[in-house]
Amino acid sequence: MNDVLSIHARRRFLQAIGGGVGTLALGDLLAAEDPLAPREPHFPGKAKSIIFMFMEGGPSQYDLFDPKPELQKWHGKPLPESLTKQMQLAFIKPNAAVLASPRVFTKHGQAGTEFSDWIPHTASCADDICLVRSMHTDAFNHHPGQLLMFTGTTQIGRPTLGAWSVYGLGSQSKNLPGFVVLSSGAGTSGGATNFSSGFLPSTYQGTPLRSTGDPILYLSNPPGVSGDMQRAGLDAMRDLNQQRLQATGDAEIASRMANYELAYRMQASAPEMSDLSQESKDTLDLYGVGQAPTDQFARNCLMARRLVQRGVRFILITHASWDDHTKLNPNLKKNCDITDRPTAALLKDLKRNGLLDSTMVVWGGEFGRTPMQEIRNTRDPEGAGRDHHPLAFSMWLAGGGIKGGQVVGRTDDIGFNIVENPVHVHDLQATMLHAMGFDHTRLTYRHMGRDFRLTDVDGKVVKAMLA
């Protein structure tokens, strides 16, 4: 099946170019599989589109999602050795002093979920949000953590969540890629490995939508080449390719012709898609487009909704970086001010457009942060931050297939370990795939003599998260 996919990329393209195939038996070509054609999953899934809001670096759960008043008692003191002796940390030593959060938490929504005062907009969506306070991971460094989150292992080389999704479901967009990446802030540790297709055909890799220059790489014609010229050139190519197709009988040529036509349509549709001037002022204001400091992130969130409307299957929004080893308070505030309002706007906008029920939104980083403080300059205690913490952190989900207005899992009084309903990264992946309609143990791809899957050899669907 792998090679069928990689060699033949047909059906929809051929429909798109209609008569372009000439005398070659159209039916034969149509019988082959288009790797991006929409496909039915294992069972009906509620999530038809996925927006993964990846907050790179590891946002602090202590200061956003998981209040721990108990930490006040420990503030400035080391934790008991019994708790920390097995702990492997990136920078600090296990005897570092505890840093209690200065944030104020209040209850929101019908379930009374507690959120910090720095994310009031997100908190206002509490009834749609399933907050998971019991996430845990195996990696305590960024790139391995990101790889685990996106590919299911800590080493580079496997397909990512977005690639698996499009491999499984195909795409509903005829004029845009099935997996799109939007980024803001600094670059991520993972770079392109967070949206790679790994050993899946490159058809499934994420296409970055760029905020400067062409939204899609090489979308614009070269200087001096007008739309008419591009069309004239494509017509000539089509006719010459057609002659070649007749001469050789190689269906691959028909596929290439179809892709040139798709490229041409993309040239028209991608600028339309990224043109936010079509949106109302109300909508732009809701997201914070055109305003500091939200503008860039707001554009990406609004773009995500527009992509969902155009049938794009998987959208990865990344924002870097939340890696607050130092100056936690000012840095976290800054990121919250950038992201909180657009994030809530996205949920509300999806909802009012009737898209939230079929769109799963996931928010979180690759791990959490320690209850202990990290100080790199002893003369600046105000500059304290937190180190990486893989044993317990928070993420949230909303929309398609997810049961909102609830909290899943619980951590101990100081948030160090999980005491109820632990959710491993593999469990999150299994649950996300379940919401799309997949049994995560059966969505596989044969490579190097083995059937690989996103969840490696683990993963349990977390029923409590599902609607």
Added chain:
Amino acid sequence: MYRLALLAVLPAMAAVDYVTDVAPLLKKRCSGCHGAAQANSGFRVDSAPALLAGGYTGPVVIPGKSSGSSLIERVTSAKEGFQMPPMGARLTAAEVSLLREWIDAGAKHNETPAVSTAPKRAKHWAFEPLTRPVPPSASGVRNPIDNFVFARLAKEGVAPSPEASKATLLRRASLDLRGLPPTPQEVSEFLADARPDAYERMVDRFLASPHYGERFARPWLDLARYADSDGFEKDLVRPWAWRYRQWVIDALNQDLPFDRFTVEQIAGDLLPNATVEQRVATGFHRMTLYNREAGVSRQEDRFEQTINRANTIATTWMGLTAGCAQCHDHKYDPISQREYYQLFAFMDAAQHEDIDAPLPGELGPYLRAKPSYDKKRQDLLTEYNVPALQATFETQLIKAIRKPGDNLEWDFWVTSCTAMVERCQQLWLKPPAERTPREAEMLTDYFIANVGPDLPRDQAVLDKIKELRTKLSELKRTLPRFTQAYTMAADPRAEPTHIALKGDYKRPGLAVQPGTLAVLPPFNPGQEPPRLAFAKWLTSVENPLTPRVIANRAWQEFFGRGIVKTAEDFGTQGDRPTHPELLDWLAVELREGGWSLKHLHKTIVLSATYRQSSQTRPELKDRDPENTWLARQNRLRLPAELIRDAALAASGLLMSTIGGPSVMPPQPASVTALGYGSRKWEESQGPERYRRGLYIHFQRTTPYAQLMTFDAPDSNVACARRRPSNTALQSLNLLNDPVFFEAAQALAIRIDREAPPNQKLDYAFALALGRPAAPAERERLAKYLDLQANLVAKENSAATLLPAEPSLAPWVGLSRVLLNLDEFMTRE
């Protein structure tokens, strides 16, 4: 049962007997997973000696001590994942006490060790001895390859395809052997050459071309997972990685016999009186990822690199998916977890070593300049008080290395330095007098660049250091360039290798010796270093696997698929060979032909099978849809690098220098901005922009977009075959990427300069497609040129399309059409 029941009440009544009591219990409850058919974790219970020998975790029964025996711990544990049996009913209290009693009584038995404890396996073709098959008789043959292929076709009642046209053969052989299209002059000469051996003469010319080494280096670099950066977060550039690539190109051009090619890359450093080139060859092992993210466990990263090396060797030389056995015995192939760590052990005993690897002409100027450079450097260091400042820094750093947790700031610097500098702690702890000059210089450079937490508090001192940095880098620029290389060397501190239980480096199991697979010929290192002996064993005359794997991949390069389609997997889960006897014949031909790759390549290219037309055959579409019988050639889309090369060659822009450092052709800044720290892409200037795709700098986390769009591998694990895709992003790339547009502009000018006015179109076809235009094509393109000329005039865009020569602007459009044709990017 009666006895068990009694035991529960009267444990002391009679001694427990192995044969009547223990063996039946273990057989019933444990042998499903730990028996002759399947010995999970290397542990078997079907004989007493095997039971007492234990598994990968070590012994599980300690005679006389049931309480310390893990057998008892596991059958009594309630912990999921640890308890045995893992599912189903637990052992009853009576059964447990029976086992306890037998162990406490000394675990006595009367069985003698079996001769072999390895589970029996069915025969598998790839591991069978290799002999040269007799070619069957067939007609229309040019060499024995055709006997095998055509005899098979005859059996199916199918005739081979006719030979492709001369123009097609020329372009095919040129792309296959040099990775470049033929020049118009070569086209006309070859078409006019009526000598019977014209084709062979051309093949010989291509085999002798220095571009042959570039062409065949690329698939080898795919296997070697070649890249110019570390991978992971910081993804630091490896400025000297190309030195290994250079070695590969040179070795292939010199037709270094494949057995030597093997030995030098796997163990060149261990050869007696190893030359610099032989050590450079071990750069093969240095192409692994390296995680320099601060706080990463160096032990873990080293383990991952060694795993990657073991897997890469298994894929490259043995065609085996050994990686499965990292965590458990291979489910399908005869690779136990123990054997996997035996392979792993060859590389576990090696360490990184960066060396001076001067190219011809570099050494003299460098050596002449070095003494005065050294003196000036030393003077600067003294002038800026570096020895004293560094001594203070070292004292603090060493304190923190020895006793972490006392000083938060210095802990951070230890973590940071450990990530950035290889074997950093070991080096700092070495007394200064014992450091080599290279080591001493590296540490001093590290200090000057980083200085630690204390020094920046004195602004005056910091300013002086900044001044010093500038002066040192200016001084460095005066020292002539001197190429370095990344190599491997024996690790003098190597510790015994252990099986990593469940593939986890933190759970060492049994110790193992370097070794190979039981299913392959015996491996006896004798007095030689094991890694060197292993390299020789791979191409030893007894080893059937390596020549089959190498011959198959050679075939793949000329037909788009191997005789074994799964070039990376010759195990039981891989495809079976479509022509097993042909594969063996080629493998023997390679080995007995002095391991000459050029000879093997020439043999394939001279066959009638290779020379067939690639025209599809509708009558065979249902009977042989994938063309496995080879009743024709295959049309192959060019790999990413060769599409670029073909465009640059046709346009005349190509800079055809062989080898050297990597280059960065133009691409939008947004590609690398996606990586950590928003990396800059330093566009190459001048002719360096037009080097072959092989030389494009490969930055692992943000690779050059055109390469990835056209299915280049990600360079993280060995890639034995690329999977060509066909996508709209590829179309956008070729239509609009400035690199390809510049090629179209240059092609328009070249056509005008080099062709007589009435032959411009044919000349353009010769450059792009290696053939003259057909009448229908001529007619269509004439129409296009008219339309294009009208549009250019109407839109007044001539000067934008081709600023250098606006009158030729319509031809830019025509060139662009040619460079985007399916035929242009296809080897027919």
